[in-house]
Amino acid sequence: MSFSNHFGNDPNTYANIFSFMGLPLGRELDDAVDAVILGIPYDLATSGRSGTRYGPNGIRQASAQLRWEEKRWPWTFKLSDKLRCLDYGDVCFTDGDSESMIAELTDMADTILSADKTLLSLGGDHFLTLPLLRSAVKHHGQLALLHFDAHTDNEVSDAKYNHGSMFYHAPKEGLIDTDHSIQVGIRTEYNYDDHPFKVLDASWVNEQSLDTVLAEIKQRVGNMPVYLSFDIDCLDPAFAPGTGTPVSGGLTADRALQILRGLQDLNIVAADVMEVAPAYDHAEITSLAAATIVLELLHVIAAKR
Template identity: 85%
Template sequence: MSFSNNFNNDPNTYANIFSFMGFPLGRELDDSVDAVILGVPYDLATSGRSGTRYGPNGIRQASAQLRWEEKRWPWTFKLGDKLRCLDYGDVCFTDGDSEDLVSELSETADKIISANKTLLSLGGDHFLTLPLLRSVSKRYGPLALIHFDAHTDTEASDAKYNHGSMFYHAPKEGLIDCEHSIQVGIRTEYDYEQHPFQVLNASWVNEQDLGTVLKEIKQRVGNQPVYLSFDIDCLDPAFAPGTGTPVSGGLSADRALQIVRGLQDLNIVAADVMEVAPAYDHAEITSLAAATLTLELLHVIAAKR
C-alpha cells in the first residue's frame, strides 16, 4: 500500500470518495501509519441545532475537492512524503446511547494513541473533545489547549453530556493545564473575572497582525504538548453557516488558516475539528472549510517532522 502517492495519483473529485483525502481506509495501526483520521458521528450533547452527526461524512466528501493538488499551497512538500495517514473510519456505538459512545470512543482513542499515532478526530458535537482529552492526557499528562471557538465552553454544568461545559470539567479532571492554554475567536459571554484561560477574542484577532496573534499563542503554550480543538463556529457564519450555534463576527477562513499554519513549530500531539452540521449549508461551504483546516493541520504536524 503506497501512502506517499495514494491521493496524489487520484485527483478525481467525485469518484471513490470514501475516506478523507482518499487516504487508505483501515484499522491496522502498524509502523506504516503515522497519523489517524477518526470520525465521531455524535450530536446528542448539543444545545442548539442538531445535525453534527453528519459532520464527519460531510468533511470527507468535501475533502475530494482538495485531492488534485500534489503539494498543498503554500507548503513545499507532499504530505505523504512526511506523514503517512490512515482513515480509521467512524466510531460505532449504540444509537442514542451517550454512555456507549463515550465508552467506544475512549477505547478507540486509547488504542490509536497507545500505538504512538497522532490522532485527528472529526465531529460531531464539541462534547467529544472531553473523552478525547482523557485519552490523550493518559499518554502526555496535562495538555496545553489551543481552542478555536465562538464560545468558551466553560459553563459550570454538572450535566453529563453537554457540548458547552467540556472546558469546565477538563481542568477539574487534570486533563489540561490552564496556565498554558488559550482560546481564540471567542465572542460570547463568559466569567471575565474568574476565567481560567487566556482569551483572544474575535474582534482583537481580526484587528491584529498575524505575528502578534501567533506570539500570544506561542508565549502562552510554550513547549507543552498541545491539544488543538477547532470548533467550526470560530469562523464567521459567512464562512461556516453549517453549524449548530453560529455567531456573527468571527474569523474568516483565510485568517484561521494563517493562524493554524503558523503553529507548525509547536508540539501538537492531537487535534480535532468539530461542530460541522452540513444540513444548514447550501453548498458544502462549511464542510469544505473544515476539510481544508483538517488538511492544514496534517501539514502542520508533518512540517514538525
C-alpha cells in the same frame, strides 16, 4: 499497507469518496502510519441545532475537492513524503446511547494513541473533546489546550453530556493546564472577572497582525504537549453557516488558516475539528472549510517532522 494512491493521484474527484482525501481506509496501526483520522458521528450533547452527527461524512465528502493538488499551496512538500496518514473510519456505537459512544470512542482513541500515532478527530458535537482529552492525557500527560471557538465552553454545569461545559470539567479532572491554555476567536459571554483561560477574542484577532496573534499563542502554550480543538463556529457564518450555534463577527477562513500555518513549532499531539452540521450548509461551504482546516493541520504536523 500501500500509500501509493495518496493525495492527488486519484484521476476522478467525484469517484470513491469513502475516506478523507482518499486516504487508505483501515485499522492497521503499523509502522507505515504516522497520523490517524477518526470520525465521531455524535450530537446528543448539543444544546441548539442538532445535525453534527453528519459532520464527519460531510468533511470527507468535501475533501474530494482538495485531492487534486499534489503539493498544497503554500507548502513546498508533498504531504505523504513526510506524514503517512490513515482514515480509521467512524466510531460505531448504540444509537442514542452516550455511554456506549464514550466507551467505544475511548477504546479507539486509546488504541490509536498508545500506538504512538497523532490522532485527528472529526465531529460531531464539541462534547467529544472531553473523552478525547481523557485518552490523550493517559499517553501524553497533562496538556495545554489551544481552543478555536466562538464560545469558551466552560459553562458551569453538572450535566453529564453538554457541548458547552467540556472546558469547565477538563481542568477539574486535571486534563489541561489552564495557565498554558488559550482560547481564540471568542465572541460570546463568559465570566470576564474569573476566567481560567487566556482569551484572544475575535475582534482582537481580526485587528492584530498575524505575528502578534501567534506570539500570544506560543507564549501561553510554551513547550507543553498541545491538544488543538477547532470548533468550526470560530469562523464567521459567512465562511461556516453549517453549524449548530453560529455567531457573527468571527474569523475569516483565511485568517484561521494563516494562524494554523504558524503553529509548526508547537508539539501538537492530538487535534479535532468539531460542530460541522451539513444540513444548515450551502454548497458545502462549511464542510469544505473544515476539510481544509483538517488538511492544513496535517501539513502543520508534517512540517515539524
